[in-house]
Every structure is written in structure tokens, then in C-alpha cells.
Amino acid sequence: MKQRAKMWKKEALVMLLIIAVLGNAIGIKEEAEAAEEEEWWREREEEREFRSKERFLLEDSKRVIETEAGEMRVIRSPASRILDRPMHIGFITMEPKSLFVPQYLDSSLILFVRRGEVKVGLIYKDELAERRMKGGDVYRIPAGSVFYMVNVGEGQRLQIICSIDKSESLSYGTFQSFFIGGGTYPVSVLAGFDQDTLATAFNVSYTELRRILSRQRQGPIVYVSDTESPGVWSKFLQVKDGDKGNKIANINEDGKEAEKNKPWSWRNLVSLIFGNENRDKTKRTRTGKSPDSYNLYDKTPDFSNAYGWSVALDEHEYSPLGHSGIGVYLVNLTAGSMMAPHINPTAAEYGIVLRGTGTIQIVYPNGTSAMDTEVTEGDVFWVPRYFPFCQIASRTGPFEFFGFTTSSRRNRPQFLAGANSIFHTLRSPAVATAFDITEDDLDRLLSAQYEVVILPSAEIAPPHKEEEKRRRREEGRRERERESEREREEEWTRRLEAF
Template sequence: MENRATLLIMLLILCHGVSITMGLWGIQTENKENGPHSEHEKLFLLQNSKRLVKTDAGEMSVLHGYGGRISERPLHVGFITMGPSSLFVPQYLDSTLILFVSSGEAKVGFIYDDELAESELKKGDVYQIPAGSTFYLSNTGDSQTLQIVCSIDPSESLGVGIFQSFYIGGGSDPVSVLSGFHPRILEAAFNVSGVELGRFFTRRHDGPIVHVGDSHAKASSLWTKFLQLREDEKLHHMKKMMQDQDEEEEKDEEEEKQKTSWSWRKLLESVFSNEMQKKADHDTHKSPHSCNLYDRKPDFENSYGSSVALDGSDYSPLKSSGVGIYHVNLKPGSMMTPHVNPRATEYGVVMKGSGRIQILFPNGSNAMDTEIKEGDVFFVPRYFPFCQIASSNEQLDFFGFTTSSKKNRPQFLVGSSSLMKTMMGPELAAAFGVSEDTMKNILNAQHEAVILPTPWTKSEQQSHDNKEAFFKILPNIETIMT
């Protein structure tokens, strides 16, 4: 009787523990009405996109990452789209950005070691902008749209929304951080009249992303010319603007043009003067380098796909941000075998194609099993088993960030190089309640590692082989028919 009572108590405790585990994640158990896909099937898809900037020249939107119980450290994923010859005006953020150029070409300039550092970025490049660094971003292409995916680390943010922008340049939209100072303070700081400053701080009204082509505003064209100069030319241009200031005394339109140009010169001087002077004294100064993800040799590659990762040992700026980067390409019907990230939470963006992702809870129950397509963003908490599968008729190409700049070393649960294969022995066999020979037969059946074929892959390959065979014998058929 005592044994039964004890067993009953243990059973109640076990059931209570399972219910608490499920409750921590806000999950309800499946029932027949919900079918195989319960209401939490999209639990790990980031779906609440927030548009932060929208202008005629471009836009920026952000997907909010999760922290707390689900992830030890949230990362936000941002998307920047900029039209040809456009500029994201100078600003600084309370969050670190890691940029990944998914298409187009860009120029990024920011204050680095008290100097103006500029870098040309191309497709596949990765670049870091530390929190608090004043920077600008421009699309250097005349006809191509610039698209950037970025990670946003909110750990240093002020806690106001997703992150906070502090614009250097601006007018009524965006508002410059300088515009809030008392007029007399600004007059003294710039050494110009209040009338001139009034014009200066009210001209810009078309948002943070602006056109800088010749067909747009005169103030924007000034930025266009300035941004197109080499760094040594910028210094020369600044000095020339200062010399020309004393000589230009024209009236009406020429006078207005002079005042506008002089005001721009004052702002540039106040922000970049020390940097420009140091640039003249230290011509050998090098700006932070970028790292191209697509130029790297894959860490793993076989007939079914490839994967590559960047960590702090590959690209040193990642060390300070504590973020890693990866890219995976799965061929049609192929699968990234079930695995676990032991060191980091993973955020993924589907760049091309479609497929499926399944994520499991630590207790082995289904957390999410859903289709993913181009543009979807998912995240996988640290320690949670998961796998991705490409659709049978198209590839699945995804890029993403991890919350650690150390080598992630994912643990693959299945495959010829899996941890189960490494641990194969009497202990593992006993854990499954089978003989060691049975265990070996099961684990040795799979000859591929990391990225595996599936029945869809095989059927696609069979279809391809049948087509090739048909076209080979087609001339013979035509001969017979003739």
C-alpha cells in the first residue's frame, strides 16, 4: 500500500513538473481539434515588424528579438533598403550595428579613433558600427537598390523602444540633436547669426534617408559632392571652403547660396575638423576593414549544400559585439541534420527559396514545425534541438546571427559525424534499450554528415536522371520513327 502511495505521489509530481515546463513557454498541449500543428507552431518566427524610417529614398524596419526565458540575450534584426544615390544622414545610435550587404554597394563612414574612417562595401560584406559612433551610410550605385540586413544589440540602449537614433544633420525631419540648444548657445558655438541658424536648422524635412542626386535639393547636392571625394580631397575641400568664405560677398541667390554653403561648412567643421586635421598628419591611418562572407571557403560542403560561419577569430570586430555570423545553402530537398547550438541563440533570415524548420523543447516535444519562405526570420534558443529542410523544388538559402562571437561548434545529433556516432558504445545502446550491434547498424546506416539527402532529394535526382536518359535516347527514337 505504501509503495502505491509513493508511486502515486511521484506520478503527480512528474505531471506537475511537465505542466510547469510547458507553462514556462506559454504553450498549450495539442488536442485533436488543433491537429498536428498546434497554435504555437510559429512560436520562434519573428513576425512583428516595426517600420522606423520611411521616405522616398528608402526605409528601415526592425524585428524585435526575444530575451528572458526564451533567449539569454535578445538581438533585433533590421532591414535597410535605400534607393540609388541616397544617404542615411549622419547619426549615432545607442546600440551596436553589424551590417551585412545582401545586395548593392555602399559607402559607410564613421568616427573611429577620433578620425573619419570610410569603407566601400559590396555584396556579402560584413561591417561593424559600435554604439555611440557617429556614422553615415550611402548607396553609391546610380541605378541599383542597396539592401542591408543588420543585427542590433540593445544591451547598451537607453530602453526607449528598440533603439534610439541621435541625428547630427537634420531640420524639421529628422530633428538634429543640436537644434534643442538655446539659440544664443548655438550662435556662440557656430559663430553665426540666429537668422542664419534658423535657415540652417529648418531646411531638411524629407526624413533621415534622403536623395543626394543632382535633381534634388541644393543642400543634398552638397553632400553628394562631399561624399564622392577621397579622404585627402575632403580635407583640401574643407580648407578651400574656408578660404572662399571670405571672398564670396554676392547678394540675393548668390548670397543665400553662400550662407547655406558656409553653414554646411560650419557643421562639417564642428563634427569632422579634428578628424580631418589628424588625417593630414597621419596619412597612413587605416579604417576598420570589412569581411566578405561569400569570399570565404565553406566550413562544410558536400553534394547537398554548404555552410560557413564567422566568429571573433575570423573578424575581430565581432569580439567586442559578442555576435557571430553564418550562412547556409541547402539544395532542393536537402536537410541540415538535427543539431543543437551549445553556446548561442541563433537568428536566421531566409534570403532565397523556401523550406521547413522544426524546433523541439528540451523535453523532446514539438515547439515549432512550420514552413519558411524568403523574407521570414526565425530564431532558435540555445540548447534547443532543430533542423531545416529545403523544399523539394527549390533551394533554401539563409543567413543569420548568433549571440556569441566564439566558435559555436554545433552538435549534430544524427549523421556520420554526429555526437551519437562518436559516443557509440554499450552505454548509448543501454540508454535506448537495444543491443550494441543494433545501435551500430542504425548509426552506420547514414553515410552523409551535417547536410543530408532526404526522400525528396532522391526523387528529384531520380527525375533529373530520367530526363537526362530520355534526352540521350531521343535521337535514336527520332531515327527509328523516321
């Protein structure tokens, strides 16, 4: 009996073990099925979002800086698996005589001056470089490089559009600023160090140190009294790093050398920085070794005709773009004209409407419409790599847009319409067969359009093409008659086969 009881206990334990294993396996399977179902629903949700007609308009805007002297607004990159490289778009506005205080970012910037004039100071290869830029200028600020900007336009608001490259960023948000100058707002990175460390490093008293690090309360963009005088950081950064503390400590209120034991003050620093001697009122356009800016408006258009022009800037013409791997373009269309339907085989692109209104049409790979939306000044759109698209100006006036591409290499768009379209290159019986038309029909289709790249609408075609328009209408009428005849023949054939 005891032996049977032992065997029964063993069998029971084995059964319990089997049940536990099976239960665990079933639990794992159920968890896997639940995760798979959740993934399925997530993909369906993404697909529904992807199919949204407004998907390619960027409207996720965030004001990251706002002061009396200016603001910075950022439009976030879409979270999409079809986007090869995420990029935020920034809009900086600065009032006359204002300063964007010295800082460095965890992201590279490519600046485009939309309106006004700006002086950018930048640490480049351990030296201060300054560039004075005007409307149309493009300039790159590398991630980690200390820079500042001053609105030097006389009574003019400064407007800058910039790309914010997230590929180098360590932050989850738009970007991360590390302010060099600052006080209570913004807070300088210096404030994070121990007081003894800073007092020793700058060779100043605790009192003066606290005074300096608590004065600034106006924010990252502040007003300055005279934008033409050499800036605070312009002069300070020109002093060799090892001499900064001693230099500051040894300047008296007259700007002259003082005894080493003479008390240091904020006025000493101001005297050192601004000085009383030889204020240069001339407009310096270039100092230091940093690459110069590049003006898009001064560049000869890559393409131009009676209906508009376009400019593209890549790393071959402006080498700093190669370091970021980002290209720049600018397009101006006359009223009613269009950029011919085309695809970008090497890059996605972001566009910002600078002037006028127009329509952006984008097509899905399956041949359905992804977006057919009117845009106006200030709107931002994006086009995935490989997706066919076109831009059409309204008939009320010119349509101008600027943008960035996710590649700094030469972008060779492939046009789907116009006298230089890919169908002209592919012209062969194979193309006619693909459309199930005759070669004569294909020839008529391809020979009808004489213009390339930027095309006119029928309403704005020049007078000398009125005859051409009448010929096209007549050919269209004949084609419709031929099509009707073919349909009648096919109907009779179906009836005979059915009989």
C-alpha cells in the same frame, strides 16, 4: 467600580490592538496569496505562449523610418526568459542615390549587405573612415559612433540586414537615434542648444543658423544629387573640430579664403563641402583606420558537399565581432537537402531567409515538437540555446538563410545525426542500452548514413546510392519482421503470466 472600568478599558484596548494586528497580518497574507496566484497565472500564460507552434517565428515588425528615398523596418526580439541575449533584426532599404543622414545610436549594429553597394562613413578613433561595400560584406558600427550611409550602386536599390544589440541600449523601444544632420525632420540634436551657444560655437549669424536647422524636411533617408562626389559630412568631418566654425566662416563662393568679416552663407558651406576642384570619380574602397569589412561570399566554406555549404564568422576571423559578442553565419542548401539535426551549446541564433522556401523544426527539452513550420524569403526565426533543431530545403529549389548568433566565440554544433554525429563519438553498449536495442541494431543505425552536416533526402540521393537505398529498404523490412516476432513473444509471455 472605577478600577474595574479602567481594567475593562485596558482589556478592550488590548483586544482592539490584537484584532488590528491580526487583521493587518491577515491582509498581508491575503495580498501575498493574491500576488502568488497572479504569478501562477502569469507563468501559466507564459507557458501557453511558450508552447505555441509559432513562437519561434518573429513577426513583431515595426517600420521605424519611411521616406521616399528608403525605409528601415525592425523585427523585435522575443521577450523570453530562455533567450540569453535579446537582439532586434533590422532591414534597411535605400533607393539609388540616397543618403542615410549622419547619426549615432545607443546600440551597436552589425551590417550585412544583402544587395547593392554602399559607402559607409564612420568616426573611428577621432578620424573619418569610409568603407565601400558590396553584397556579402559584413561591417560593425559601434554604439555611439557617428556614421552615415550612401547608396552608391548605379541604379540599384540597396538592401541591408543588421543586428541591433540591445545590451548597450538605454531606450525601452527598438533603439534610439541621435541625428547629427537634420532640420525639421529629422530634428538635429543641435536644435536643443540655445541659439547664442550655437551661433558662438559655429561663428555664424542667427539668421544662417535658423536657416540651416530648418531646411531638412525629407526625413532620415534623403536623395542626393551625386553619390560619387565626396559627401557633405565626409569633408566636413575631416576638418579639425576647432577649425570648423572659422573654416566655414572664411570660405567664399569660389571656394577661396575670404576676409573674416565677410558674411557667411549656406552656399559657402556647400562650396566648402563639395568644392569645384578635383572631383575624384574613382571608387575608393578604404580610407581611415577603421577595421575593414569582411565578405562572407568570398570566404571558403567551413563545410561543403554536393548538398550545400555553410559559412560561420567569429571573432577569431573578424575581430570587430568580438566587441559585440555576436557571430554571423550563412547557409545554402540544395533542393530537398537538410542541415542535420543539431544543437548549439554556446549560443542562441537568429535566422533570416534570403532565398527559397524550407521548413524549420525545433524540439522542446521533453522531446516534443516546438515548431515544424514552413518559412519563405523574408521570414525571421530564432532558436534558443541547447534546443535541438534542423533546417530542411523544399524540393522546389535552393534554400538560403543568413543569421546572427549570440556569441562571437567558435560555435561547435553537436550533430544528432550523420556520419559525424555525437552517437558515433558515444558509440558504446551504454548507448544501445539507453535505447533498449542491441549493439548490432545500433551499429546498423549509425552506419546507414554516410554523409555529414548537410544530408540528402531519399528523393535526391545520387544514382550510385540506389543500391544502398535498396539495402536499407531490405534491412527495414527485416527489422519490421524481427519487431513483429518480438511483439508476438511478449504477448505469449503476458498470457502465460496471466494464466
